[in-house]
Every structure is written in structure tokens, then in C-alpha cells.
Amino acid sequence: MSSTSTGVGDPPEPHTAPGDLITPDSPSRNDTRVADPGVPSPPDRPHAAPRSWRPLMLRLHFYAGVLVGPFILIAAITGALYAMSPMIEKVVYSDVLTVEQTGGAQLPLSEQVSAAQSAYPGLTVVSVQPPATSTASTRIHFADPGLGAEDLRAVFVDPYTGSVLGSETSWMGSLPFSTWVDVLHRDLHLGPIGNLYSEIAASWLWVVALGGLFLWWAKFRKDRVRGRRGRLLGVDRSVTGRARTLNWHGATGVWILVMLLFLSATGITWSPYAGEHVTELRSAMSWERPSLSTSLAGDDAASGGEHAAHGAHQPSSGGGSVGDLDQVARAADQAGVQAPIEITLPTEAGQAISVSEVAKPYRLTTDSAAIDPTTMQVTATVDYSRDYSLMAKLADWGIRMHMGTLFGLLNQLLLLIVAIVLITIIIRGYRMWWQRRPTRGSALAVGRPPLRGGIRRAPVVGVIALAVAAVAVGWFLPLLGITLVAFLVLDVAIGAVMSRRRRPPTKRTAPTDTTLGRTSDATAKDNS
Numbered sequence: 001m002s003s004t005s006t007g008v009g010d011p012p013e014p015h016t017a018p019g020d021l022i023t024p025d026s027p028s029r030n031d032t033r034v035a036d037p038g039v040p041s042p043p044d045r046p047h048a049a050p051r052s053w054r055p056l057m058l059r060l061h062f063y064a065g066v067l068v069g070p071f072i073l074i075a076a077i078t079g080a081l082y083a084m085s086p087m088i089e090k091v092v093y094s095d096v097l098t099v100e101q102t103g104g105a106q107l108p109l110s111e112q113v114s115a116a117q118s119a120y121p122g123l124t125v126v127s128v129q130p131p132a133t134s135t136a137s138t139r140i141h142f143a144d145p146g147l148g149a150e151d152l153r154a155v156f157v158d159p160y161t162g163s164v165l166g167s168e169t170s171w172m173g174s175l176p177f178s179t180w181v182d183v184l185h186r187d188l189h190l191g192p193i194g195n196l197y198s199e200i201a202a203s204w205l206w207v208v209a210l211g212g213l214f215l216w217w218a219k220f221r222k223d224r225v226r227g228r229r230g231r232l233l234g235v236d237r238s239v240t241g242r243a244r245t246l247n248w249h250g251a252t253g254v255w256i257l258v259m260l261l262f263l264s265a266t267g268i269t270w271s272p273y274a275g276e277h278v279t280e281l282r283s284a285m286s287w288e289r290p291s292l293s294t295s296l297a298g299d300d301a302a303s304g305g306e307h308a309a310h311g312a313h314q315p316s317s318g319g320g321s322v323g324d325l326d327q328v329a330r331a332a333d334q335a336g337v338q339a340p341i342e343i344t345l346p347t348e349a350g351q352a353i354s355v356s357e358v359a360k361p362y363r364l365t366t367d368s369a370a371i372d373p374t375t376m377q378v379t380a381t382v383d384y385s386r387d388y389s390l391m392a393k394l395a396d397w398g399i400r401m402h403m404g405t406l407f408g409l410l411n412q413l414l415l416l417i418v419a420i421v422l423i424t425i426i427i428r429g430y431r432m433w434w435q436r437r438p439t440r441g442s443a444l445a446v447g448r449p450p451l452r453g454g455i456r457r458a459p460v461v462g463v464i465a466l467a468v469a470a471v472a473v474g475w476f477l478p479l480l481g482i483t484l485v486a487f488l489v490l491d492v493a494i495g496a497v498m499s500r501r502r503r504p505p506t507k508r509t510a511p512t513d514t515t516l517g518r519t520s521d522a523t524a525k526d527n528s
Helices: 054-092 109-119 176-187 192-225 242-255 257-268 274-284 325-334 390-403 408-435 460-476 478-502 521-527
Strands: 124-129 138-143 151-157 164-171 341-344 353-357 368-371 378-382
Touching: 054 176, 054 192, 054 408, 054 478, 109 124, 109 138, 109 151, 109 164, 109 325, 164 176, 176 192, 192 242, 192 257, 192 274, 192 478, 242 257, 242 408, 257 274, 257 390, 257 408, 274 390, 274 478, 325 341, 325 353, 325 368, 325 378, 460 478
Parallel strands: none
Antiparallel strands: 124 138, 124 341, 138 151, 151 164, 341 353, 353 368, 368 378
């Protein structure tokens, strides 16, 4: 969110030759006075540059922006599409998701399930989602051996007529379009290798955002000290060129800073490597979601957590029986589980039917209850307000907000706006790099990186603390640590190459014939 140069609008430094030191008492170059030869001139003592974090943060922000920028850009583009997927899905699958309200009463759930079983014989019912509204269809999930291990067959039934509207493949409750976009956002449909891109983007996003905030605040303070009107949240429209690009880049970055930190933190929880550390931390701190016990034998068997309804798609021979589902729904409602709900049938004998609240805009709870299918008695419950720890609630709300389901359309529009703004920030960052390129020479030249030596100019104690913190964060976020080491190696390599290019060529002297006391024959011939 900041530039890769010193503050925009700074006055140019005076042109001096190497070794010159200009002070207020120094004579100008046109001064014709002659110094008294009897007075020895004091030796030149160059002033040490003040300690500052800015050079180090500037170089880190530059490398992270240039090298990690493409990963974050892809995540922003796919994230924008992901934010729109619920709206698109309602249009694409409107023929099976919505029905006309006839004014009559809805058929019993058991009759609707029977109609779906008649259309798809041989498949086992896994779960049932009663219609959430008067114009929504009933969704019945079947375990289909012809699908993937984590996929279900979602059959849609008109709750008023019992007619089967159609079927779609469902993954974790998502229909094909949302599933395709979800996988695109997560791994670009490249599998485990593609997962690396999203983890790198999530691991670096907060670093780039906070580094940009530091640089933008430093520029704001510098402008105020120099008597200029500093702008932290606004864009200075009086400037042009690279200065205006910088203003838009910095100001818009501050606007969405909180959301960038939020998306980075919640995105890390899904990552394959850092996500494991997050899971271990949540387990050690008892921040996990409580699970619902569905055992009727009195043991500690549990439903398995968040996606248990989709975890066992092949029920045993004793499972999948359908009883009076309307009575099950009423028993769950009396236990505090409110519609819309999902009723998950037991996968084997000796287990209860689980009923859980499903996502609904502005719903902050996910209560659930276990119902004995024989007696219709509630055998266990999970009360969100009582059984969830504060951190478990925050994690649950954060994940649902990242997915755009916590606040419905408002949530989705917010994610879409943030993604679009982030895309413009990244593009403006690359544009600043291009605008900083040399105006002479190769047409493919790009802007130079910030000057080296940032570590030497930073406070010594702070550098040590930063190194310790970098090691700790690099362990917790492995791909951030690996790429940070790669940046350091690249920086050292570039520095070595540039140092060799700036090194003056050594002068070769003509060999001397020590025997005759003259130059070699070839040199003598040239001199003649």
C-alpha cells in the first residue's frame, strides 16, 4: 500500500560528488575565498543516518508486492467470483430450488422422501432439508456409489405436490457451480499443488497489508512535518502521475485494511500446512466446536463435528431407515433447534437421528439435537450459547462470514467490493513499479528496488526481536517462512550481481622485461 521510493513530493537532494559533505556553514562551489593555509582544515566526518524501520519495510513491501502480488491477485479474482456464486446459483438452479406456492398444505416429509426414493431406487437416504421458505423445495440427499467419496445426490421435491423436480451433485451442501468456484478459489483445480498458491496468498496478505499501513502512515507524518497537507484516508487529486497512483494505492488500502486482515486470518484456517497448526492450537486451547453425541448406547460416540452429515456416505445395512420425519422435526424444535434445519439419518443401528440448524442470513447459532427414532425423545443437545466457547464462536462466525453466509446478500456484496478494491490496489502497485522505470535505455526496463541496507539502518534491538518473531511466525506459517528465506536469498544474489557490475575494471600494466630493462617486444613495437 505504499510506494517503492521515498516520499512523493520530497525536494530533490543537492547534487554532490562522492565524499562531499554540505552543511549550512559550508562554502558554495562558487565561493572564491581561499582558506588560510596556516589553519589545518578539520577532517570530514560523515553523519550517520538516523535509525529507521522505513528502509527495511520499504524493501520487504516491494519484494512481497512484486513476487507475492500475483498469488494475492488470483485469490482476489476467484474470491470475487466466489462472493457472487450464491446469487448466480439461485438463477442457474431456479428450476429445482424454487416452487410455486399453491396455497395448500405441504405434504408430510416422509411422503416427499418416498417420492424421491421412487425416482432414484437403490440409493440410501442420508439427510433431508425441509423447505426453508414457502417457495423453496425440499432437498433430499442420497448416498450414490457412482459419485465421489465426498459427493451426495441431492434430489429436489415440490413440497406441495410431491413431484420430483430434478437432482444435482452436492458437496458439503454446495451445488455444482458453487463447488466449482470453491475449488477454483482454493486450489485452481490443480489439487495439492494448487493449494500452495492460496496458502501463500493468505500467509502473506496480512504482512503486505500491515507493512503498507506502516509506510503510508510514515509518509503521512512526513508530509505533516514538512508543512504539507497529509492525507491518510483521502486521495490528493492535485498531484498527477506516479504520485496520484501512490495516493490511490495507499488510501484504498487503508479503507479495506480490517477486511484484509480478516480474510487472511480466516483463509489460513483452510490451508493445508498452517491450517494444521491452527487445528492443533484450537485443540490445545479447547477452542473446537463441540460435537453432538448420537449414540443410544450411552457411550461417548459423537457425530463427528461440523461436516459429519457428509462424512459417512455409505450407511450400513441397518441405517438409512425413514420414520416420521415431521415428528422428528417437532421434537427438535421443542429442544430449541429452529428451522431451517437438516435432518441426518443414522448410518447404523443404535444411533439417533441428528437435527442441526443450517446457515441462514443473520443467524448466529448452530444448535443441534439427537432424537431417538423409536421413542422420539431428545437424547443429547448442543446449545450454541452454552456449549460453544467464545473463541469457537468467533471462529465459526469468521468462517461463515468468509464464505458469505453470515449476513446473506450484504455479506456477499461486502466480499465482492473488498475483492474488487484489492484487485485495483495490486494493479496500482505494479503501475507504480512501471512508472518508476528509467526513461532511457531498454523499453522493457522496470523500476529499481528500494536501496539496500535497511537492516543496518533499523534499530539493533528491534532487528533481533524481529528476527526471533520471523522464525516463530515462519514455523507457524511454513510457506511464509520458506518464501521469506527465498526472498532473502534472491536479495543477496541480486546484490552480489549488482556489486560486481559496479566494480571498476582493473587496469592492466604492460609486462616489463627484467633482463633487458625495457618493455616487451609487442609494447615496444606499439610505442614505435
